[in-house]
Amino acid sequence: GAVVSQHPSRVICKSGTSVKIECRSLDFQATTMFWYRQFPKQSLMLMATSNEGSKATYEQGVEKDKFLINHASLTLSTLTVTSAHPEDSSFYICSAASGGAAYTQYFGPGTRLTVL
Amino acid sequence: QKEVEQDPGPLSVPEGAIVSLNCTYSNSAFQYFMWYRQYSRKGPELLMYTYSSGNKEDGRFTAQVDKSSKYISLFIRDSQPSDSATYLCAMNQSGGSNYKLTFGKGTLLTVNP
Numbered sequence: 001g002a003v004v005s006q007h008p009s010r011v012i013c014k015s016g017t018s019v020k021i022e023c024r025s026l027d028f029q030a031t032t033m034f035w036y037r038q039f040p041k042q043s044l045m046l047m048a049t050s051n052e053g054s055k056a057t058y059e060q061g062v063e064k065d066k067f068l069i070n071h072a073s074l075t076l077s078t079l080t081v082t083s084a085h086p087e088d089s090s091f092y093i094c095s096a097a098s099g100g101a102a103y104t105q106y107f108g109p110g111t112r113l114t115v116l
Numbered sequence: 117q118k119e120v121e122q123d124p125g126p127l128s129v130p131e132g133a134i135v136s137l138n139c140t141y142s143n144s145a146f147q148y149f150m151w152y153r154q155y156s157r158k159g160p161e162l163l164m165y166t167y168s169s170g171n172k173e174d175g176r177f178t179a180q181v182d183k184s185s186k187y188i189s190l191f192i193r194d195s196q197p198s199d200s201a202t203y204l205c206a207m208n209q210s211g212g213s214n215y216k217l218t219f220g221k222g223t224l225l226t227v228n229p
Binding site: 004006031032034041042043044046049051091093095097099100101103105106107108109110112 | 122150152158159160162165212214216221222224
């Protein structure tokens with residue numbers, strides 16, 4: 001299957017700072033990227049869907065001014081957590097898709113964010 | 117009622133056992149059904165997918181979908197300690213990968229040697 005990477009794999013930051021997480025599709029062009037958040041022992045909750053070159057579509061309850069998503073190219077999407085707070089500590093996972101069948105949404109390895 | 121319900125477990129079985137994992141759903145528009153395996157602190161990896169109703173087998177894994185009952189299952193035969201992970205069911209309405217997946221909560225499975 002296709003490969004999706006995320007960077008960093010783990011980040012610790014102080015409350016009030018901003019953190020940027022990168023998601024890259026390494027061997028295919030991703031027309032759509034998804035950002036998920038996963039709390040311990042919980043399932044993946046979709047935060048937003050982004051299509052290359054357009055504004056992201058956020059799920060209900062997700063603050064778009066707090067979680068800034070940029071999908072500037074067909075291989076890169078970034079999620080910036082602005083003014084992070086301890087409650088933002090979570091596991092953030094991206095997935096990338098190129099318009100094939102439903103099961104061809106490939107997931108990154110995730111980023112563990114800890115806000116002190 | 118949540119769109120997708122999955123018993124979070126945990127489920128603990130001896131090596132060699134047959135494991136049955138299940139999800140129910142409420143949205144009759146779901147057409148594609150996937151099972152993902154997620155190891156601790158890793159991203160999900162696709163195990164099986166099924167379109168509409170029916171069975172699909174791949175090695176030790178069998179996926180079943182019963183759309184009339186809105187019920188899907190994943191069976192693991194001859195379970196191994198390496199199968200210890202969280203198993204997530206996921207569903208998609210449209211059939212295209214550019215559309216969002218709806219996940220179950222995941223079932224934590226431990227296979228004891």
